[in-house]
Amino acid sequence: MSLLTTPAIVLGSIKLGEADKLVTFFTAKKGKLKGVAKGARRVKSRFGASLEPFTHCNLVVFEKPGDKLARVNQSDIVHSFQKLRENWGEIHLASHMAHLVQRMTPEGEQNLLVYRLLLEGLTFLERGADPELSTLLFVVRLVSFSGYQPRWDRCLKCHRPMGERIYFSPADGGTVCTQCAHGPLATISQGTLAFLRASQKMDYTVAHRLKPSPAMRSEIRTIFGQHMTYITGMPAPAWAAEAPSAPSRS
Ligand SMILES: [Zn+2]
Numbered sequence: 001m002s003l004l005t006t007p008a009i010v011l012g013s014i015k016l017g018e019a020d021k022l023v024t025f026f027t028a029k030k031g032k033l034k035g036v037a038k039g040a041r042r043v044k045s046r047f048g049a050s051l052e053p054f055t056h057c058n059l060v061v062f063e064k065p066g067d068k069l070a071r072v073n074q075s076d077i078v079h080s081f082q083k084l085r086e087n088w089g090e091i092h093l094a095s096h097m098a099h100l101v102q103r104m105t106p107e108g109e110q111n112l113l114v115y116r117l118l119l120e121g122l123t124f125l126e127r128g129a130d131p132e133l134s135t136l137l138f139v140v141r142l143v144s145f146s147g148y149q150p151r152w153d154r155c156l157k158c159h160r161p162m163g164e165r166i167y168f169s170p171a172d173g174g175t176v177c178t179q180c181a182h183g184p185l186a187t188i189s190q191g192t193l194a195f196l197r198a199s200q201k202m203d204y205t206v207a208h209r210l211k212p213s214p215a216m217r218s219e220i221r222t223i224f225g226q227h228m229t230y231i232t233g234m235p236a237p238a239w240a241a242e243a244p245s246a247p248s249r250s
């Protein structure tokens with residue numbers, strides 16, 4: 001039996017038995033971690049409140065070698081992100097972020113880049129300047145930080161520089177030229193490629209100054225949706241299927 005104390009973010013939970021919860025966290029020290037929280041669903045439990053989705057907490061869990069599930073011993077709220085659970089639009093985007101982290105990361109592997117990104121992503125959603133752009137920038141970075149950065153620099157099949165028309169090939173993990181593109185592949189415009197390159201050289205905060213058009217946002221959803229589907233072997237994430245909305249609030 002070993003004790004782990006770590007900052008964590010709640011990704012989601014399901015009910016377990018009469019009063020318990022099975023909670024999935026993304027922790028700073030051990031990446032994705034699942035734990036059983038006994039008594040977490042009792043009325044007015046402070047413990048239960050600290051395990052609401054998106055909550056940033058300080059977590060203490062017991063782990064037993066050979067057991068897939070840890071036991072959640074204690075959880076103290078650092079920041080509740082309560083605002084994200086009060087508005088449907090924000091619940092929705094924050095849920096996309098949490099689901100994509102669940103989907104793209106293995107259990108028990110530390111990834112501080114993803115941990116910090118998730119915290120930043122939720123913080124930006126809470127501020128709410130352009131939540132849809134925050135989510136888009138989040139996804140592009142999450143894919144890269146999970147080790148699946150697509151290659152954009154040349155055709156991945158013939159290695160020649162790209163011509164006018166550029167296609168995205170999920171099976172090759174990046175761009176292919178007109179001659180090498182077989183089957184129905186999504187196209188990427190020069191503008192979208194320029195946005196992707198520029199945004200990844202900037203930090204997350206500065207990248208919010210970029211203003212991709214609705215058409216570019218739509219292309220990025222398609223390409224990254226296909227890329228994540230190919231990597232995980234799971235159906236396209238709900239995020240990729242949604243039409244981009246106009247920036248809300250200012
Ligand atoms: Zn080619």
